[in-house]
Amino acid sequence: MSDIGDVGIGLAEGVIRGIDEAAQRSERRARLLLHAGRIALLVVSLAAWQYFGPRLGQIVASSPIDVFRALVDLARSGALARDLATTLEEVLLGYLVGAGAGVVCGAVLASSDLLAGLLDPFIIAVYGIPKIALGPLLVVWFGINLAPKVALAALMTFFLVFFSTYQGMRNVDPDTVNAVRLMGASPLQLRRYVIFPGARASIFLGLKLGVPEALVGAIVGEFVSSSRGIGYAIQYATAQLDTAGVFAGLLVLTILSLTLNALVNRASKNSGASR
Amino acid sequence: MTLPDVAPPDQGYRLPAPVLAPAISLIGVSKYFYKRGNRITALSDVSLHIARGAFVSIVGPSGCGKSTVLDLIVGSEKPSIGTIHCDTERVEGLRVGTGYLTQRDTLLPWRTVEQNVRLPLDIQTRGLDRLRGRRTDPVAAARVAWAINLVGLTGFEHHLPDELSGGMRKRAALAQTLVYAGETVLMDEPFGALDFQMRLLMQAELLQIWSTERRTIVFVTHDIEEAIVLSDEVVIMSRRPGRVRDIVPIDLPRPRDPVTARFAPRFHELYQRIWSQLDPPENAPPGAPARAALPAGATPS
Numbered sequence: 001m002s003d004i005g006d007v008g009i010g011l012a013e014g015v016i017r018g019i020d021e022a023a024q025r026s027e028r029r030a031r032l033l034l035h036a037g038r039i040a041l042l043v044v045s046l047a048a049w050q051y052f053g054p055r056l057g058q059i060v061a062s063s064p065i066d067v068f069r070a071l072v073d074l075a076r077s078g079a080l081a082r083d084l085a086t087t088l089e090e091v092l093l094g095y096l097v098g099a100g101a102g103v104v105c106g107a108v109l110a111s112s113d114l115l116a117g118l119l120d121p122f123i124i125a126v127y128g129i130p131k132i133a134l135g136p137l138l139v140v141w142f143g144i145n146l147a148p149k150v151a152l153a154a155l156m157t158f159f160l161v162f163f164s165t166y167q168g169m170r171n172v173d174p175d176t177v178n179a180v181r182l183m184g185a186s187p188l189q190l191r192r193y194v195i196f197p198g199a200r201a202s203i204f205l206g207l208k209l210g211v212p213e214a215l216v217g218a219i220v221g222e223f224v225s226s227s228r229g230i231g232y233a234i235q236y237a238t239a240q241l242d243t244a245g246v247f248a249g250l251l252v253l254t255i256l257s258l259t260l261n262a263l264v265n266r267a268s269k270n271s272g273a274s275r
Numbered sequence: 276m277t278l279p280d281v282a283p284p285d286q287g288y289r290l291p292a293p294v295l296a297p298a299i300s301l302i303g304v305s306k307y308f309y310k311r312g313n314r315i316t317a318l319s320d321v322s323l324h325i326a327r328g329a330f331v332s333i334v335g336p337s338g339c340g341k342s343t344v345l346d347l348i349v350g351s352e353k354p355s356i357g358t359i360h361c362d363t364e365r366v367e368g369l370r371v372g373t374g375y376l377t378q379r380d381t382l383l384p385w386r387t388v389e390q391n392v393r394l395p396l397d398i399q400t401r402g403l404d405r406l407r408g409r410r411t412d413p414v415a416a417a418r419v420a421w422a423i424n425l426v427g428l429t430g431f432e433h434h435l436p437d438e439l440s441g442g443m444r445k446r447a448a449l450a451q452t453l454v455y456a457g458e459t460v461l462m463d464e465p466f467g468a469l470d471f472q473m474r475l476l477m478q479a480e481l482l483q484i485w486s487t488e489r490r491t492i493v494f495v496t497h498d499i500e501e502a503i504v505l506s507d508e509v510v511i512m513s514r515r516p517g518r519v520r521d522i523v524p525i526d527l528p529r530p531r532d533p534v535t536a537r538f539a540p541r542f543h544e545l546y547q548r549i550w551s552q553l554d555p556p557e558n559a560p561p562g563a564p565a566r567a568a569l570p571a572g573a574t575p576s
Contacts, residue, residue: 178351179381183395183455184371193394197385 094153106165149221156217164206168199304357316516332502340517374456389432395455
């Protein structure tokens with residue numbers, strides 16, 4: 001925090017430092033206030049839920065304390081670990097398969113005008129189907145175990161990643177592509193030096209948005225038919241009119257989603273920094 | 276320098292006597308584009324010969340096909356009629372190694388200045404040479420440093436393009452072009468996006484580099500002053516369909532300073548000669564004079 005220009009005005013060094021510090025202080029205070037506000041909002045919401053929940057009826061709204069108890073019970077019985085592991089496996093497998101296939105297919109299609117033109121209407125048509133409507137069909141095709149959930153999660157992820165990869169590679173500036181071709185770049189080098197780096201932001205956006213999609217796919221897959229998993233636990237609790245159990249499941253899903261998101265964020269940052 | 280002597284189309288073409296094979300020849304070139312089934316004639320019967328090592332500018336109203344001429348020379352577009360030769364070879368597809376500097380620079384935003392300037396060398400290093408470690412290749416490193424020094428960017432090697440001003444980005448793009456370009460460098464309004472002062476500076480720098488390098492430069496611009504102070508010849512193109520209206524040899528002495536060259540009486544004569552032949556742009560308001568009026572002060576006293 002030093003600026004030669006200010007010295008010319010004739011202000012004492014100490015005065016300027018004082019101004020700098022005041023600016024920093026007010027910035028820090030604004031940040032602190034924001035955090036405090038968020039925590040207050042959370043506390044007030046939980047308190048309101050605790051107060052009004054039981055008055056609305058235990059089955060309708062439950063209460064934070066009951067949800068916490070349900071969560072502890074689930075953890076003690078070992079059901080939580082089992083369900084979490086199951087859902088995590090479905091999500092991760094589905095995500096990897098879907099994202100991998102999405103990047104590959106997007107890259108292939110973006111590289112071939114012929115293929116892109118040929119397949120365009122079909123892709124749009126398939127994209128228009130709500131993927132979760134395929135859940136029952138996937139059970140018929142893949143049985144009732146892990147496979148249909150992985151397939152649904154993969155399908156959900158695939159389209160997002162596929163489109164973001166395709167668009168990202170297509171939107172790379174054609175002038176830049178031409179300029180690099182003039183330097184003598186082969187098609188492979190064009191991809192390596194220009195098209196993939198240029199599309200990276202778009203591809204990573206797709207990968208990021210694909211995480212919650214994979215989660216949706218796995219949970220809906222479990223709703224359709226399953227004997228374990230967080231989705232199963234939620235459905236089971238609903239059938240038992242155990243609203244606290246439902247919320248406990250939702251809470252676990254929220255944490256799972258946040259964790260996966262943080263992981264992808266870190267991966268995208270790392271790849272951006274290392275170029 | 277003034278080889279071309281283009282006969283009217285109905286008399287056929289007379290090639291100039293081959294004193295020295297021109298670096299670039301366009302012979303009877305027409306270029307059509309098709310838009311929803313309609314033919315649009317971008318260039319009509321253009322013949323042009325550009326001598327090796329010459330600095331030739333092409334001026335004309337916007338949409339007259341100036342840029343199309345460059346695209347044809349570089350081979351990214353094919354002529355509908357006619358032939359193009361570049362370094363005695365017929366142009367039949369993209370001519371790798373032709374320098375091409377455009378108004379929008381094409382630096383890769385994730386590469387530093389040094390990495391951008393080095394890009395053409397990275398691309399040209401293939402197979403085993405690559406495994407041997409191009410990062411330590413002293414010849415490449417020297418070439419990159421030379422180009423960066425030539426355009427005055429020493430000290431900014433490790434900046435990203437986004438951290439540079441417009442003029443500096445232009446310099447970096449120029450350095451990149453100098454690293455890979457062979458004999459011919461094409462420029463399409465390269466300084467169009469720069470402010471006036473920066474443009475003068477870049478013109479001076481370009482002349483300086485050209486006078487030591489002596490590559491053939493074809494320079495497209497709509498700025499007549501820029502064309503005069505830089506060039507050996509100015510090609511005036513008519514508005515669409517683009518034809519060569521006149522080729523004006525610029526006999527201002529060299530070496531030139533692009534600022535003071537503008538004060539020479541001869542500059543004003545040349546300016547007037549070019550201006551008087553320049554068509555108004557296509558979207559000129561109705562009722563505007565057929566020929567653009569001469570701006571005040573452009574006439575020699």
